[in-house]
Amino acid sequence: MQWLDQYAFKAEERIDSDPGLARRVYEKLARRLKEYGTGSVLLFGTIKEETNLILADVMQRAGIRAFVGKLSMDISSRKTYVEDSAQSSLQSARSFTKRLRSMQTELKPAQRLVEPVLTPRFVPTCSDELLAGLGEMSEVLDVRVQSHLAEARDQVDWVQRERGISDIDVFDKHKLLTPRTIQAHCTFLSRPCLSHLHTRETGIAHCPLSNSYFSSKAFPLHEALHEGVKVGLGTDIAGGYSADIMNAMRSAVMVSRIREGERRERRLEIGKGEEGEQDVSINWKEALYLATHGGANTLGLPEGAGSFQVGAPFDAQLINLYNGTTGAGLGPLDFFDPPSEEQPITEEMLEKWWCIGDTRNRSGLWVQGRQCFPTPTP
Template identity: 55%
Template sequence: MALIFRGTLVQCITPRSIEILEDHILRVNEDGFISDIYPYAGGESPKHFPGDPEIIQMPPFTFLFPGFCDLHLHAAQFLYMGSGLHLPLMRWLDEYAYKAEERLDKDPALARAVYCRLAQRLVENGTTSTLLFGTIGEETNLILAKAFQDAGIRGFVGKLSMDISSRPSYTEHSAAESVAAAKGFIKKCKALVAPLPAHRRLVHPVITPRFVPTCSEPLLQDLAVLASEECVRVQSHLAEARDMIDYVSKEYGVSDFEIFKRTGLLRDNAVYAHCTYLTDLQMSELSRRKVSIANCPLSNCYFSSEPFRGREAIDLGVNVALGTDVAGGYSIDMMNSMRHAVTVSKIRDGQAAEEDSSKSLVVDWIESLYLATRGGAAALGLGDLHGTFTVGAAFDAQMVQLVDPESHFGKGALDFFDTNPSKAITLEHIEKWWCMGDEKNRIGLWVQGRNVWPQVTKT
């Protein structure tokens, strides 16, 4: 069934600007693509569209905004989110991550419960697309893929590849075994959604070498070949933490950047998380190779002694997106990722100003919204129109309400003292939502035109 919305649309057209479209009609066709968009004033009544479309009239101080894209999340680690963050990265992986992932691989019922709950939490928080790290278990990752397809949200699912491990019971025992398992998962994941029309296939397999310390060079080389053969995306961690970097340098004699480069995995459909220790020269190379970076500012604060140099990466032409990095990050809310990204950039700017105040290092709140929508969509290869309200774009959107229409008080944590219904939504209203809003302000979420949370009442 087609959808028709009347109300305010808000979107990031460029990294530095927000467009507010007051009192517009937006129509979504039965396949979930935007088919019409125009100002309502003096226009055709939405009830005159043919057929029996669902009509959603947005009250004052309510707007549609594109859904968020989370570019780095460890699905199995949702099991213990908010635990062990006092540890350095390599110890944390040994004491928490590997154990949790192995546990889910051995317990399909638990995996199903964790992944279904994860999907629910994501839609509550406005996330419509997620790039996921799974486990090494082929069938467990199919449970993850099915949970996201059933929940109606986009999931790019990575079956972990790792033929080296500090936990002997949690590893693939050779490069050949690991590649065969990755190939099997890709085939089964594609088969899971093959009966559906292309626009309804919400889950996709992703080549996922965990990181250099758990992967032999032969494995990385073979995974690069597999990514080309199967035309699938690649994801991993890169230049993340001091203890990881020291380990790679000691074991391999070069950086993980050089290893990924010489094995063919720095490619135009790849997303690398963290990248806090990359030089300008290395980031320029990522830009040339069209590699995207997933900035995870909260987990960087815990596991990296360096902040991500976001302003420099963006100015060097790297496509930067944002991730929560659950469970290295303790919040599944992309709004917190945006806030932390801005905060870190402001601290960096203040420190840099003591030496040279000629160049700002700030990533501001508007730019963070762009990174969380259009930046993420670009990294996932969803198309130039994704993350916008444009004819032809897939309708992945959240409905945000700032003021309760009955009490006229600000909703959730928001307080307003000048909310005359005849007044328009302003940039200041949106900034306040960005700073203080939460799931209480989100009253609807759609992916490919389908309402996935909660069910919105027809009018």
């Protein structure tokens, strides 16, 4: 809450007060996302309806598939940055949802890239009345939900102290854990809680970099996947030092390896392991899955999205590892045995790109079959 009050709330309030600034900020964001290869994004916006419509318009024009969330928050915020009441917050969320959907009806189905998302910021800033109303709205209007869940010790303790139950139970009580829901972080969830999310078909946005800054626990990724929970990879953009999903992939592997190291050390200290214990680390291929097909499944994209198969939306990046004429590696990549017809691209070369590749290796991005980066010449 200290970070939110000192930085996030102030920035959001400023954007809400200046439509011109909002458009400039969001246009730069769109350019950065495409540069980083992000063609689909789930976004927390601000509390003002008009500002979020600007965000949606910018993403649509940029060719990015975006799920835009107008924040809902009626308590425990800055006096100048909070909605007047639960009812006014619900009215604004409903209006935003309908207005954004009406913007899309003017487009052909294949061109509709932007959708609204109901976004209670997190339990501490939302009254029970507001959460109950959003749960009903999600069901009636068939609209997605996103929020933050069990992210940090102070937040978890605050909810328990104020509501008398955990925040996962608060969301569940108000029908906000559904197949349409994605919860970010979830670092303080127990194994039974993860199993409950699987039962509810609720997805998780795993943001390893921001968790390293804001949570005293690491997300139990291996356990979540073992329980069958849908997990996609996120950057949390403002919650770390990078909006590049490649850094999120690398961070996910590093965090998981630290967890595995701690598990092994505990086993050595007590002289044995727990029954049925498994390696909790992931490898680079699994991280790549979380950033692509795993994210598509979590977002509920059309069947096959995030993979190459007939009938699936063509969402793809063009990655170049080396100059086809000279054989020299591109960007940070160096190859001393250049690929050739006799020696094609190897798995080791792909892993090298995963480890140290950057924006210089990305020469194209397509979303739903249309190239959006670099911007095609008319």
